[in-house]
Amino acid sequence: MSFDRALRCRECGREYPLNPIYSCEFCFGPLEVAYDYDGIRDAVTRETISRGPKTLWRYAEFLPCDPAYKVDIGTGYTPLIRADRLAKAVGLDTLWVKNDTVNPSWSFKDRVVSVAIARARQFGFTAMACASTGNLANSVAAHSAAAGMECFVFIPNDLEQGKVVGSAIYRPTLVMVEGSYDDVNRLCSELSAQYPWAFVNINVRPYYAEGSRTLGFEVAEQLGWRTPDHVVAPMASGSLFTKIWKGFQEFHKVGLIDEPHTRMSGAQALGCSPISTAYEARTLNFVPQKPNTIARSLAIGNPADGYYALKQMQETNGGAAMATDAEIVDGIKLLAETEGIFAETAGGVTVACLKKLVASGFIRRDEETVAFITGAGLKTLEAVVDEIEEPLRVPARTERFAEALAARQAALVGAAGGR
Ligand SMILES: Cc1ncc(COP(=O)(O)O)c(C=O)c1O
Ligand SMILES: [Zn+2]
Structure with a gap:
């Protein structure tokens, strides 16, 4: 059961039906999900939440999507x-x-994507997309793979290898855009008007956030x-x-x-x-x-x-x-x-x-x-790769290890004494 009721403009308060839209037609303010808090109050207690799954779905009553559409790869309830x-x-x-x-x-982006992809499926979208600084792309690609959905992720072309491979491994269409995130975002805003995809942080942003x-x-x-x-x-x-x-x-x-x-x-x-x-x-x-x-x-x-x-x-x-x-x-x-x-x-x-x-x-x-x-x-x-202490490199012999360890300890004492 979900208790989302409408989309409401953060600036002028006008309300809209729960559709894949994100800005107010009157004042261009951002839309936010409004809830039936009395309904939530009646539906949950500390005890019912405590008995829930050890993922973010323990808070399902607070989420703007029907949990029947969830793609659950284990997000949330982190230490x-x-x-x-x-x-x-x-x-x-x-x-x-x-x-x-x-x-x-x-990354925490699995939280926003969990909600966005559930809502996108509820809307009937069959393809996911996003403009990302890296982590969001990783998460959208992972969740889309688990859901068997088409996926298009857009990132700036100067990201770390971990972020690039961390998306590509799930086999989305990965697009590296010449420019900064703000350029990527502008491009995706234009594309979202042309392609029938759920851009998690554009047309389904109110739910995603x-x-x-x-x-x-x-x-x-x-x-x-x-x-x-x-x-x-x-x-x-x-x-x-x-x-x-x-x-x-x-x-x-x-x-x-x-x-x-x-x-x-x-x-x-x-x-x-x-x-x-x-x-x-x-x-x-x-x-x-x-x-x-x-x-x-x-x-x-x-x-x-x-x-x-x-x-x-x-x-x-x-x-x-x-x-x-x-x-x-x-x-x-x-x-x-x-x-x-x-x-x-x-x-x-x-x-x-x-x-x-x-x-x-x-x-x-x-x-x-x-x-x-x-x-x-x-x-x-x-x-950090250039900032870590050099490992000891030794042949597989105890006395050589002992020598190397003694040399390292002497160097450490010397460095401390020299301060
Ligand atoms: C690791 C990490 N932390 C925090 C943030 C900040 O997110 P927000 O855009 O919601 O401020 C991001 C955004 O990409 C992120 O990747
Ligand atoms: Zn408005």
Whole structure:
């Protein structure tokens, strides 16, 4: 049973039937799914949710699609890990890491695609498509393969090998476009008017975007039906960041948790920081940028939900930060070395920005914080391959190993002494 009721314009409030459309005919505002919250309130309790499947389908009543059309390759209900060693390193008392690297195509995009493909099948589409910075392409290709659907994924032509192969392996029609993500997106917007495909982040975007709310639902459930004091999450279009907060608010609206008072802070790379820059300039109107950063997954220069992300920072007393390429690499290494989690560059951005927000005192030491780690590190090996310690190389003989180990330890002591 789903409780989606209509599409509603975020700007003027006009309502539309649940069709594959995404912007208001009157004011061009973005459309968002409206729900029958009384119906959801009557249908779910903490107990019914707790008994559900260990995937995002445990929140089926909150999703804008008929679960009969789902393509379930095991997305969601990922670990929320108490990160004491990272907490100590950044200067917090209590820190949790939401580890969304372990989804089927190794990023949180499996959440949005799970909802988009179910809704697309419900609409009768037989082909899926998307404009992507990499992770979305991986996920759309994977889910389409599992559903036996045609698939067309469009990416910029400068992506990491892990992202390219990570799509191609599922055998979609993979299109590398000369230009940035913003060029890819413009092309796909035009193509969506010509081809009868479900472009997950264009004509079915209102449904697709709702999938990210499940990150908010899961964190609230996993914390024992409550919300944290502070959230730090990465921002590209700004959609994920706004939907985590929407998830918290909806859980309250249907009576599952107390009113959330979470401060929501966003993370971007310095080389593509339209939202964080606008935050620092204290304006809700960002200026589009031409991206230049190793965090390619976050390289959206003209973010569709940038305005709403900025408004949310204002409303929740949250903030934003940005990280240089070197800080992103350090963030990836710090998370790996303290918590055993290998994140892609977006995770490095999140950890680096978390560190800055704590160091500046914006996040207080006693604020219980959740950091969202949204994609896996094997996808962006290029970012760290030159930054790892050289392995010991030895013949298969014990004494040669002992020599090499002693030499390494002496070098380490020497390096420490020389500081
Ligand atoms: C790993 C990862 N994290 C976060 C994001 C941000 O997503 P959004 O566009 O919803 O802000 C992306 C977007 O592609 C991503 O790939
Ligand atoms: Zn409108």
